[in-house]
Amino acid sequence: MGRRLTKPIKRLLRWLLVFAAALVLLVSVVNQWVSLSAQGRLYTSVSDIPARPVGVLLGTSKYLSGGGINPYYQYRIDAALSLYRAGKVSDLILSGDNAHRSYDEPTTMRRDLMAGGIPAQRLHRDYAGFRTLDSVVRANKVFGQGRFTVISQRFHNERAIYLARAHGLDAIGFDARDVEGTGGARVKFREGLARVSAVMDVLFGREPKFLGDPEVIGSPKTQ
Template sequence: MKFKIKLFLFICVLIIGSIIYCDAVVTNQAQNKVYETTETIPYNKVGLLLGTGKYLKNGAINPYYANRITAAAALYHANKISTLVISGDNSTPTYNEPQSMMDDLLALGIPAQHMYLDYAGFRTLDSVYRLQAIFGQQQFTVISQKFHNERALFIADYLGLNGIGYNAADVSAKQGLKTNLREKLARVKVFIDKFVDKEPKFQGEKINIS
């Protein structure tokens, strides 16, 4: 019985330690690569806007979504990017994150010819990987909340890409509690993906960004 208790405690410590370690490494590696204002962020030709659903289960607008749209438009109108690749989930005919984001960005004055849609961005790994493999981009500005940008930039680093992040406004601690808890586990998963050399679910034909 004592052995089982010790084994259980050892596993718990190992899991907690892994979560803390992965979280710290991802955060530290992104230092000096994420920016809060359009005045300080360098120019990149391409911005990678990471998708999320527009609506919450209660029908309200998802604040993560709304803040990413605002951030992408601000970055474009400040002339800190020239083109957007909008990458998100389009796994069913009735759920299309990239198209929804594009529609809202059109309403904010970004021309359609300056936006490209990546319908196979099911995970952050897929979005970053496909930016190079499909869209041919080695350097970019990722646009999402800070915690998400940090993880995307960690992925970019181990793929040999040169990325920086523009942080969209976050949500309140209460609103973002579940997302922040999931993020801790996602940061462990990104180490596993790196170890097994995980590739995206879909590849596809190359798209030239003119």
Template sequence: MLGLLAALPVLALLTCQLAVLTSASSKHTDSLAALPTNRVGLVLGTSKYVAKGRHNAYYSQRIAAAAKLYKAGKVEYLLVSGDNRTSHYNEPVTMKRDLITAGVPKERITCDFAGFRTLDSIQRAKAVFGQSKLTIISQRFHNERALFLAGASGIDAVAYDAGTGALPTGKTAVRELGARVQAVLDIWVLRRRPKFLGEHISIGKE
């Protein structure tokens, strides 16, 4: 009995990992040629800087990837979704500014200021911004979790893997394992919804 109880956390972790990986299978790629075309690309937010003011490579890779997809005609519009917790920390505004610098016209970028978690960003893309089909833009490990959330939320999504596609290591890997468990709990058990919803916001001309 004690052995079974000890094995339960490992079984739960493996179940969550399998759920995420199965849902994301064949739906993400780092190949521009293999990526389907969608009207809207969802850029998932992260901080531009990490400890001691160093640039966050994940942020830079997502901005570069989003601009690349727009210029290649793989998406027509970009929805940038992130945290806007204070007047001094605003991920969507920062992403929009850097995308404009990278050559994306400002009228092609829409900000979601309530993307506090990946779940919020995904579900708000459909509930608030009316998108039932998306291209998600982030790193491979994040895309896998986002695709799980999208599928569970009735969104037909594919994802573009920004950067090298390498899997995370160290603290990032540990955090991602926990985030996957939380994602599965949010969908299968807690049935969580975004912190904020709100009125419909159009992207481009509907």
């Protein structure tokens, strides 16, 4: 019985290895494709980045599951404040998850940015930024922006710019400080899969989960 199972098992293992190799190759190709789409559109210096009226701050949880402040969150807040204080953006769309009452990324970001000196009327909460696709497309279809600055870590900005360009939008990115160490490595691994998902979203023409009524920045309604 053991000998009869040897060949099928070996065949299965070969197919698994082929599948794994193909998956690694796919993720690698997609990763390079997404990165190239953002080439020449990313900035790390406040003095170098062109001024644009609106920035889109991409949300994440403020707190780590084990306690303490999430450095990805804090560095994004710091980046948004630096752009506003330098006059490189005048309004910010705070795009994040608000799936239930006890978890509200946009309002948390608004509170911390107001504490940093940005007036409330310059901060526009996007409660339906469940995914990067939603954040980017809603910046245009809900908030009326065809040109904007995305604010997040570089890997995230690259994906956001890829999605923006795929939807005919003119986006640049300001790179918040990145996170090193084990936590950063885990996020980078997940990013590879997120990029595959982003490309699939574009290929299949997926749209945001929600759109809703327009809230065009600069209109009397938002002032």
